Amino acid sequence: MKTFDVISPMTRQKVGSFPQMDGKEVDAMVAKARKNFETWSVSPIKDRMKILARAADILAENALDYAARISAENGKTQFEAMVADIFSSCDVMHYYSQTAEKTLAPVKVKGNTMMPGRKLYYVYEPKGVIAVISPWNYPFCLSVGPVVSAIAAGNTVVLKPSSQTTDCGMIVKEVLEKAGLPEGVVNIATGSGSVTGQALIENPGIDMFFFTGSTEIGKKVNLKAAERLVPAIMELGGKDAAIVTKNADPEGVMNCKLEGMCFPPVVLTDVTLDMKLMKEETFGPLLPVIPYDNIDEAIKIANSTTYGLSGAVFTKDMEEGRKIASRIKTGSVNINDALITFAAPALPFGGVKESGVGCYHSDVGLRAFTNIKS
Numbered sequence: 283m284k285t286f287d288v289i290s291p292m293t294r295q296k297v298g299s300f301p302q303m304d305g306k307e308v309d310a311m312v313a314k315a316r317k318n319f320e321t322w323s324v325s326p327i328k329d330r331m332k333i334l335a336r337a338a339d340i341l342a343e344n345a346l347d348y349a350a351r352i353s354a355e356n357g358k359t360q361f362e363a364m365v366a367d368i369f370s371s372c373d374v375m376h377y378y379s380q381t382a383e384k385t386l387a388p389v390k391v392k393g394n395t396m397m398p399g400r401k402l403y404y405v406y407e408p409k410g411v412i413a414v415i416s417p418w419n420y421p422f423c424l425s426v427g428p429v430v431s432a433i434a435a436g437n438t439v440v441l442k443p444s445s446q447t448t449d450c451g452m453i454v455k456e457v458l459e460k461a462g463l464p465e466g467v468v469n470i471a472t473g474s475g476s477v478t479g480q481a482l483i484e485n486p487g488i489d490m491f492f493f494t495g496s497t498e499i500g501k502k503v504n505l506k507a508a509e510r511l512v513p514a515i516m517e518l519g520g521k522d523a524a525i526v527t528k529n530a531d532p533e534g535v536m537n538c539k540l541e542g543m544c545f546p547p548v549v550l551t552d553v554t555l556d557m558k559l560m561k562e563e564t565f566g567p568l569l570p571v572i573p574y575d576n577i578d579e580a581i582k583i584a585n586s587t588t589y590g591l592s593g594a595v596f597t598k599d600m601e602e603g604r605k606i607a608s609r610i611k612t613g614s615v616n617i618n619d620a621l622i623t624f625a626a627p628a629l630p631f632g633g634v635k636e637s638g639v640g641c642y643h644s645d646v647g648l649r650a651f652t653n654i655k656s
Contacts, residue, residue: 283307286473288448291357295430298355299473300448305481308440311469312487315411315438318466323436327386330434331379337461338375340415340536341368348453355447367422367450370625374427375426377627378434378648384647386435386652406652409434409513413482415475415497415503420567421447425454427631428492428515428651433458433467435651440488442471443651458462475499488512490651496563497589497636504639515640515650517632520565520591523584524620525606527577530596531618540567555586563589577606585611590635594620 283300289295303306341348345368352363386406393400412432416425425441432439443451448470455468471478483491483506491514493503498519505512540547547567553559559570574580583592593612597603603617613633614623623629624643634639641647 286392286445288355288446290310290354291446292353293502298449303471303473303478303481305477305484308471308478308481309485309487311440311471312360312411312482312485314466315440315469318464319408319410319438320588321440321465322433322467323410325436327383327434327436330436331382333458333462334375334382334430334434335379336376337463338372338379340460341375341457342372345369346379348422348457351453352447352450353363355449356418356421363422367511370423370627371426371430373512373625374423374430374627374643381645382434382648386650402656404654404656406435406649407647407655409651409653410437412437412439412490412651413439413483413485413488413491415479415491415493415495416438416441416451418444418446421450422453424494424517424547427452428452428494429458430470431642431648432492435648436492437651438466439468440471440482441468442473442482443519445472445474445478459617466534483507486510490514492642493517502541515632515642516638518591518636518638519589520559520633520637521563521587521589522592522594522612522620523587523610524594524596525577525580525584525610527580527595527597527599527606529599531598555583561587581606585609588636589633592616592621592623593635594618611635613641 285299286302287296288298290297320624345364349360349363349368352367353360378380388403390403393402414428421444425443427440429441436546442453451470455470458468459465483503491503491507493500494517497518500516504514504516545566550570553570553572572583590612592614593610594616595603595606607615607617611634616622624631627643630641630644630646634636640650
């Protein structure tokens, strides 16, 4: 089997080699996930919850080692890997280990005059084999969220991590299986997006897609899913605006130190909305600043982007903050903070406009990985 190397963007040194899987190997992996679905889908949900609780403990107990592996592959600092990837993943595992049974319990509803004496209810059933395609920027937590949601609901998974951060996908499987997850419930398809990823999205055995990545590629995945009427959750790009009002605390706004990066943080002024910088995602510590004359103008600028993932408002006046937040067209918004909504697993996370379709995390997100039967 062919292999490919993963190179650290920080040191430019080789950090690992992995199989370059082709279509046949992906097909075999999907078939394996299908076979394991037969038993995992009928496993007691309490057993699944216990596995998630143990996985969270294992992840926390070995956090330093896992953070080092994430850092080596991704290039972020070990501190950021710890906080953004590992701690948030522990919280997701703990959340579903405590709430999944209640969230997926049968729901009784009242009858009507046409159905006297009837018992009416609906149930949540697992969809089947879920294909999860994850990115390189938050390679661990953006894999854990959909994978944990899928298996908590009784599905099996084929995870295709970014070829740049393949080991992060391997850690997901490693932690869950150490916690007692049967082998074959979570499977890792390694390789390039153009070969391995393409084979996965074209496989007829996939029952649902969960894609995190660029809007451009997400649209292509969504089209493939639509050809077979397969549901797909798309967590796509973002261009999050932060509105700083005259009532903001300057110290609080600037309390962000992007440390140890190769490219220093840069504040950019004299930018205009027609610049590429303001239209596309920027994976680097660049902060463009646009002045405004009034709040209406600020909101118009914030909403001018084709994206709608997240946003922020900075102000000491909480009533003002909530009013502005209600007018920002995004899937989530933070007041006097940034991205904290993602770290709260009880909150749904997803985007609007070209930032995606559907959401994950929360009770709503867990049920998204199920079929409803009345």
